[in-house]
Amino acid sequence: KAGVTQTPRYLIKTRGQQVTLSCSPISGHRSVSWYQQTPGQGLQFLFEYFSETQRNKGNFPGRFSGRQFSNSRSEMNVSTLELGDSALYLCASSAGQGPGTEAFFGQGTRLTVV
């Protein structure tokens, strides 16, 4: 069974640009969550999608957005990039609708904003 796949693995963008990151969850998983990991702020929750609906959102500005497709694949978009957006972005998928089910993580996308 394939794991969570995130693409691309590495990305370098210029301030002001926008970026789209992709996450393919484990087959059959309907919940996809996104996290930002930085040395200063640690791991912070961005948002969660379940069956194409956003059901929770973290404290990030509106420049951060996401969506989920009918096949459960998810994308997150960051517009008007800032230097502080440089981070490892992790995606996690879960099988169940209820909380407590194991979250399986991808290897992340390392975004560098210059």
Place this chain on the structure above:
Amino acid sequence: AQTVTQSQPEMSVQEAETVTLSCTYDTSENNYYLFWYKQPPSRQMILVIRQEAYKQQNATENRFSVNFQKAAKSFSLKISDSQLGDTAMYFCAFMKQRGGATNKLIFGTGTLLAVQP
């Protein structure tokens, strides 16, 4: 709001020895889940162990076990017979139990564990 605190930024242990990583949390919830995740240099987060707050029995998973003290809001991880492959960043995480509302994890700042040969 829930918070998770890991007070040990770095720890070191000799191979085959036992080490305990600390985690405390703050919540007004009565029902929740607690997790320990491992993040090796490959960056992929891997679940180590999970504890349901309503269960009094401490979870164990092979060489990994927890000491869950609900009243003290403490959730420590014990690694027995440490192996070189245990070298990684370890994160303690909290998740509310709220009937399907969310799978949101709240993470601590992590403890970098180095297993020495």
